[in-house]
Amino acid sequence: xxxxxxxxxxxxxxxxxxxGKAILTVKKGDIVNSMxxxxxALGYLWKKPTATMYLRPQRYTCQLLMDCDFYxxxxxxxxxxxxxxxxxxxxxxxxxxYKETGLTAKExxxxxxxxxxxxxxxxxxxYTSQVDIxxxxxxxxxxxxxxxxxxxxxxxxxxGEITKVLKK
Numbered sequence: 631x632x633x634x635x636x637x638x639x640x641x642x643x644x645x646x647x648x649x650g651k652a653i654l655t656v657k658k659g660d661i662v663n664s665m666x667x668x669x670x671a672l673g674y675l676w677k678k679p680t681a682t683m684y685l686r687p688q689r690y691t692c693q694l695l696m697d698c699d700f701y702x703x704x705x706x707x708x709x710x711x712x713x714x715x716x717x718x719x720x721x722x723x724x725x726x727x728y729k730e731t732g733l734t735a736k737e738x739x740x741x742x743x744x745x746x747x748x749x750x751x752x753x754x755x756x757y758t759s760q761v762d763i764x765x766x767x768x769x770x771x772x773x774x775x776x777x778x779x780x781x782x783x784x785x786x787x788x789x790g791e792i793t794k795v796l797k798k
Contacts, residue, residue, distance in 0.1 A: 631750070631796040636679035639749065639795060643672050646705050646749075653704045653717055654683055655735065656694045657742035662735045664727060664744065665691040666718030667703075669785070672751075672792075679792040681753050684785040687760070690723045692786060699755045700740040701790060704747035748798050753790030761785045 646652055647670045655664040669684035681703055685692035695701055706714060713731040720727060728735050734745035743750045761784040763774045 631798055634795050634797050636751070636792040636795050639672065639751070641705075641749075647671070651705055651707055651714060653706065653714065653744050653747075654685075654691060654695075655702045655704060655742045655744060656691050656698060657700065657737060657740065658694045658698045661694060661722075662728075662737065662742040663691050663694055663722035664704075664717050664735065665689060665722075666714050670703075675789060676756070678756070680756070681751055681790050681792055683788045683790070684761075685788060686783055686785055688783060690721050695755070695788060696758070696786075698740070701753050701755065701788075702741050702743040703751040703753070704744035705749040705751075706744060706747050710746065743796075750796045751792055752794040752796075754793050755788060756791050757787075757789040759787050761787060 648668055652667050652670065653664045654667045655662065667683055671682045673680050673682065685695070710733070713733055716731050717727050720730070727733070735742050736745040741752055743752070763771050763779060763784065766774055
């Protein structure tokens, strides 16, 4: 893999994230865990290129990420559709996702990522906040409360500075 600038990320980021082809990976001490994500954004904040993820508080990966500052986004593409789906449907508390899928969690300092990825975005956490329905536009509040957060398990918004990007 070769390092590229965050400004040289190519492809349709909506497809990369929304269609479930992104895997968020966190390393906390000896624990490495990944989850599939489909809510996120790439952008620019506070004069830094950023990746923003939205995670439910009950997700094991979210719990790990609350205690550390680094995460990666690995983009595998449709070739690994079954593996991506498996990672999204099972908890790392219960199974070894890498053993079950054959994917490789590669560690690099404070980071871990999926070695089979075509693109890996390395991020350092810079801001975390839980979604506050009261801050949403008035017309959205009832819908969010009823359809998105009936159990009051509002997503965490995690903004990370993109520190490095690797591409095959």
